Amino acid sequence: MNHKKTAYLGLFAAVAIIFGYVESLIPFFAGIPGMKLGLANLAVLFILEKYTWKEAALVSAVRILVIGFLFGNMFSILYSLAGAALSLAVMTLMKKFSGFSILGISVAGGVSHNIGQLIVAALIVENTSLLYYAPALLISGVVTGLLIGLLTGEVTKRIRL
């Protein structure tokens, strides 16, 4: 890993952490737990576009641990890790095999993030009635995925590493 890349990854991890904080200030809550914008995914998606999934996973893990210890608890870290891991895995596969643009990849990431979190939540409370939230979380994953995809596309065009 060269010095320039190390600096950039640190920078984007910081950006992702700040996005996570900004998001905690936005009351984006429609009575459904787990519904949020996913601003931090902007940084992760950007890294995935510019580098590989390994760098994206690193930035994502640093973000979740820092945000979790600052504003959350062990459970929120667990949910975030489950969502982020599934989301990044799906986005990486999509980028490699689907031929989708950043928009489609972002939508797939948003949807799979929500599904991952929902599954972990249902496992932790040991109650399947949580799965009633699935339709709402699928739709919100598509909407936020489109938004984040659009934003990341614009950012990727303008920032050259």
Added chain:
Amino acid sequence: MKKKEVIFIISILASALLLWGIMLLIRKGDYGSVRITVNGEEYGTYSLSQDQVISIGETNVCEIRDGQIKMTGADCPDHLCMKQKAVGSSGGTIVCLPNKVVIEGVKAAGSEESSPEFDTAV
């Protein structure tokens, strides 16, 4: 956006709507009471027709009023469960993830201990 991406997105939305429709059908009915579970184990079943305040362990407090149940207290930092929609006669779920508390509507009219008037009527 490419055509296959549009198809991909539409198929997710369509399956979400389908899933939603199926759940509406399954959940249809009159929900007279709620079941509270903690950590996957049943804590109690309460009739919605009887106004009361229920303490769930030492972590959460919920209140039944006017045929609806709402979470009114939680010791977790985010308080997301207190912002969730009240569960009434059309059913629903309230979840407190940190404390593993789930309140869900059940179709039964009410359990034995919460509706003694049924016993006296027989």
